[in-house]
Amino acid sequence: MRIARTTSQQPLSRRLMPLAYALVAMVGLILALTWGALQVQITLAGFLNGESLWSKAQKQSVIDLETYATSGAAADLADFRRHYAVLESDRWARDAIASGDFDREKVAQAFARGSVIPAAIPGMIFILQHFPSAPHINVALEAWYSTDDSIAEFAGIANELQAAHAGGGLSVAELARQRARIHSLNSYIEPRTNVFSVEIATTEEEKQTGLMYRKELADGKGMLFDFNPEQEVSMWMKNTYVSLDMIFIRADGRILRIAENTEPMSTKIISSRGPARAVLEVVAGTAQKYGIRAGDRVGHPLFGSK
16 A cells, blocks of 8 residues: 655745845845944044144144244133143043043043044044054054153143243243244154054065156155165165155164155165165155154164054
């Protein structure tokens, strides 16, 4: 006797359910990744925006302080203190985060006072708290920390000037002395407020090609050539259309020498004139514009900077 067996088949909708769940999960993942990428972009934009605002506040505070030294006007002193407050607020927020024990709301308020993009503040706090050693972030932070003492000295000068003006004004000699102090501090700070974004040439092919054939090079951009170990280095401008400043750097990050305004397309040898670990090529005029000179220190992980 043959027994007939019947097989029950699941409805199509039920069989398609796992596929539907998978599609929903995939769409959710794509949305999450898109949101994450957007947040990273906002955070980096905020960080760069914050750097720019800090740099502008620093430059304006110097202008205000020197103006006040000459004028003695209360309005000029108020302008200085307003711009200086941005520097102090950002520094306090940075140090609070670095301590590891901070009030998130107060830190956010401090960054907001510095006009950082509001949507970027949570991400900035996260990056400074968890990734202070990330590329670009660590270089920017090192440059920032290096200016703390000099920035604080501006406040001391402002107090001295205020006392002098209240007591009848500054003598010609004292005015000259205070202005010289301001200029000296600014000469130290300004190069450190201009952090460069550089490509790194490490392979022989990259070092041979360098910036050849490029028609332009933006201010603040450049290429860093790593010649580890430290050695005599020779460069040239063959097939290089843009005039450059070549900054030869020792292994400890100190600038050995600067060859300014190099001649485009020239095959003339440009020597380091001493052992160098690296060469930083930037657009011509950069060294003069930012007051960069031999003996200054370059902050980069290549030189052991954290």
